[in-house]
Amino acid sequence: MTEQQALFEYLLRLGDSGTILSQRLCEWIGNAPALEEELAIGNVALDLLGQARAWLEYAAEVEGAGRDADALAFLRHEREYRNLLIVEQANGNFADTMARQYLFDAWHYFMLQALCTSADERIAAIAAKGLKEVTYHLRRSSAWVKRLGDGTEESHAKMQDAIDEIWTYSGEMLIGDEADQLLLEAGIGADLEQVKQQWQAHVTATLAEATLTQPAEDSYMQTGGKQGYHTEQLGFLLAEMQYLPRAYPGASW
Amino acid sequence: MVQQHDSNLIATDRRWPEGTRPSTDEIWHLLEEVPDPEVPVVNVVELGIVRELAWNGDILEVTLTPTYSGCPATHFIEEEIGAALNRAGLANHRLKQRLAPAWTTDWITDAAREKLRAFGIAPPQGSASKRSLLGEDPEVTCPQCGSTHTEQVSEFGSTACKALYRCKECLEPFDYFKCI
Numbered sequence: 001m002t003e004q005q006a007l008f009e010y011l012l013r014l015g016d017s018g019t020i021l022s023q024r025l026c027e028w029i030g031n032a033p034a035l036e037e038e039l040a041i042g043n044v045a046l047d048l049l050g051q052a053r054a055w056l057e058y059a060a061e062v063e064g065a066g067r068d069a070d071a072l073a074f075l076r077h078e079r080e081y082r083n084l085l086i087v088e089q090a091n092g093n094f095a096d097t098m099a100r101q102y103l104f105d106a107w108h109y110f111m112l113q114a115l116c117t118s119a120d121e122r123i124a125a126i127a128a129k130g131l132k133e134v135t136y137h138l139r140r141s142s143a144w145v146k147r148l149g150d151g152t153e154e155s156h157a158k159m160q161d162a163i164d165e166i167w168t169y170s171g172e173m174l175i176g177d178e179a180d181q182l183l184l185e186a187g188i189g190a191d192l193e194q195v196k197q198q199w200q201a202h203v204t205a206t207l208a209e210a211t212l213t214q215p216a217e218d219s220y221m222q223t224g225g226k227q228g229y230h231t232e233q234l235g236f237l238l239a240e241m242q243y244l245p246r247a248y249p250g251a252s253w
Numbered sequence: 254m255v256q257q258h259d260s261n262l263i264a265t266d267r268r269w270p271e272g273t274r275p276s277t278d279e280i281w282h283l284l285e286e287v288p289d290p291e292v293p294v295v296n297v298v299e300l301g302i303v304r305e306l307a308w309n310g311d312i313l314e315v316t317l318t319p320t321y322s323g324c325p326a327t328h329f330i331e332e333e334i335g336a337a338l339n340r341a342g343l344a345n346h347r348l349k350q351r352l353a354p355a356w357t358t359d360w361i362t363d364a365a366r367e368k369l370r371a372f373g374i375a376p377p378q379g380s381a382s383k384r385s386l387l388g389e390d391p392e393v394t395c396p397q398c399g400s401t402h403t404e405q406v407s408e409f410g411s412t413a414c415k416a417l418y419r420c421k422e423c424l425e426p427f428d429y430f431k432c433i
């Protein structure tokens with residue numbers, strides 16, 4: 001794997017994770033439990049999509065194959081997607097969505113923080129901009145985990161179930177592969193060992209405050225999303241997300 | 254978003270005689286007439302979106318820094334700025350996007366903050382330091398009655414840049430332009 005190939009993979013992982021989570025969150029529009037939550041979810045989704053655009057535009061340039069960010073987002077097949085498995089999981093109930101969001105936000109926050117000092121100036125700039133937005137995302141999702149966890153008997157039970165369910169998808173974002181290693185050595189990528197420690201400290205503190213039980217450290221972790229092996233959830237999501245640009249190529253309004 | 258382009262065929266707002274070139278100061282003033290599409294009481298210059306103006310030979314280079322990554326107004330603002338330059342006879346321009354340093358509410362001028370307040374939007378309080386991002390919620394003053402007896406309803410408001418607040422004194426809800 002060359003550095004250019006690794007960089008392309010790396011940018012796709014960041015961009016695809018944002019795109020897919022954004023698409024998932026949009027499924028709440030019209031269904032959120034309260035108007036304020038609908039606005040918040042919509043705003044978070046918009047931030048993620050904006051960041052994804054910046055990552056995918058850069059990915060398209062690095063690839064240099066004449067594809068643009070739209071082609072990457074809307075005209076690739078499932079196996080070509082490099083998003084984390086956690087972001088493609090179904091919304092479930094509100095606790096499920098917030099548990100997924102929190103575990104992702106905590107990773108995203110420390111990841112972008114690390115990328116702010118990337119030797120690649122473009123990556124550092126996109127990360128610095130995104131970090132400001134993700135700071136608000138993390139504040140909100142950790143507040144919801146605590147509020148529901150340390151809430152009523154029912155909300156506590158639902159949040160505990162949600163954490164237990166999504167936990168198996170939380171390991172992948174902290175496990176590096178060849179592309180991660182190559183870019184770490186080049187001073188471009190994040191040190192996932194460091195991100196892992198920061199993530200674990202944040203999650204442990206938040207779950208404790210939420211009076212929730214943290215799943216066992218040696219729990220089985222699902223992996224593969226970063227390499228293009230997805231759960232069955234992604235295909236259905238893409239079918240909906242890509243329908244319009246595939247049915248009406250070049251459509252604009 | 255529906256865009257309305259000027260349909261004037263021979264009328265023009267051209268301000269400078271053919272062959273003369275305005276100074277960057279004059280162009281700054283021109284761009285002060287371009288309103289933010291979502292909060293039209295403030296313009297794109299006082300929001301800190303226009304970062305730099307420079308002549309590169311015959312081409313005017315305009316450097317812009319977008320506010321939020323996903324702000325749907327970003328593209329619209331670029332078009333409005335381009336249209337304003339075209340109308341003034343400065344068709345030979347290039348818009349450049351600069352991401353770093355990232356846009357911050359610290360760049361919003363004091364005059365713009367006052368306009369926001371008068372419009373009913375509480376302007377960002379203090380600077381966008383780490384402390385105000387991660388720390389306690391800031392003390393936000395109600396733009397209607399001036400009371401600091403307010404509470405946050407939601408971290409996110411009608412647009413990405415705003416949070417939703419409520420005044421416990423006059424009971425009015427209002428938007429707060431949050432620090433980033």
Ligand SMILES: [Zn+2]
Pocket residue numbers: 395396397398399400420421422423424425
């Ligand atoms: Zn008031």
